[in-house]
Amino acid sequence: MTTIDTRMSVEFSCAGTKLAAWHYPGSNGACVVMTGGLGVTKEPATDRFGQAFHAAGFSVLAFDHRGIGASDGMPRQVQTMRGQAADWEAAIGFAADLPEVDPARIAAWGFSTSAGHVVRLAGRRRGLAAVIAQSPNVDGPTATRNAARYQRPVAMLRMTGRGLVDVIAGLVGRPARLIPLGGAPGEVAVLTTPDGVLADTALNPGGSHPDWLQAVAARSTFGVMAFRPGREAARITCPALFVVCDDDRSVLPGPGLRAAADAPSGELVRLRGGHYAPFLDEHDVAVRTEVEFLQRHLCTE
Incomplete structure (x- = not known):
């Protein structure tokens, strides 16, 4: 039986809003909670990594943020x-x-904006x-100032x-x-950076996720502009792996790189390539490194 056959649809509530998730029951008692970046649903963002973690024995909970994908929440996007x-x-x-999960052995995994959230979470809460x-x-x-360099x-x-x-x-x-x-530069879009245009190639190869609406409400960009979770890095008390391209x-x-240096238990892996390298040429390296990190810090004898 393949990993994708073993996962099941679940839902949970956040302040009355139902959030949709995939649950992959694992065998080692540890769990990885995952989701995607801005406007990216659980399937394109987490499927390949979640399946690899589950194959290594971990439970996985991959969820959609409110307002996107299969989760409830209005207004949409x-x-x-x-x-x-x-x-x-x-x-x-x-x-x-x-x-099947030991509450003391839960990890959070994020990519791009959601990676910022896991940094802030780890800095503000204990228990991860x-x-x-x-x-x-x-x-x-x-990131906003940099993106402006590539826009007209x-x-x-x-x-x-x-x-x-x-x-x-x-x-x-x-x-x-x-x-x-x-x-592309000149088009109204969240990202027009050289590697930003690779999102569809990296996350949606061959149109494998046709239900993913690759758009967000224009107002959503204002929140990202002021998002500074790196300030919390020095407060992180748990092991933190930063995968930087x-x-x-x-x-x-x-x-x-600065956040990794600031985190007291920070670990750094540098990959070749752009923003989506972990989904492209550097995928095998990223998966191998992340599984090894999780095994070291979440698995007991």
Whole structure:
């Protein structure tokens, strides 16, 4: 039986909102809680890594944030940092109650913006056994300034305008105004960086996840701009693995390297390639490194 055949659909609640997840029951008592970056649902973000963790004996809980994928939450495609942080707390609490899971052996895994969330979680709460921050966005202002270098001025003005209009639309109960997650310079999109345009190739090869809506509400970008979870790195008390890509042009490697150095129990792995290298040429290295890290810190004799 393959790993994907052994997972099951589950749901849990966060402040009355039902969140959808995949649960892969494991055999070693430890659990990895996972989700994707901004606007990225659990299937494209976590399937390949989650299956590898499960094959190594770990339970896995991979969930969709509110407002996207199979989770409830209105308005759709609106992503806020506060809401996502609450979703993470609810997911970890749910994982702790799974029958095969030891609550003292739960790890959090995130990619890009969700990697920033696991850094902030580990800095603000106790009880996590380990965290993995892959291609981490730990400094939103730096990432935003960098992204602006690869965008054309007129497109930047259009995106800002669309975001402001979307904020007003939200205040009067209108549907969200969506923008694509990735695009070419001159297009209105969250990322127009050289590696940002590889999102579909890396996460959705051959259109394997046709239900993934690769867009978010324009207002969602404002929260990312002010997101600075790297400030929490020095407060992390559990082992923390930072997987940083040397040629990352979407979030830049520098903030991730500094966060890894600041974390008292931080470990650093540097990969060749851009933001999506862990899903592309460096996938095998990333998986092998992350499984070994989890085994060292979550598995008991």
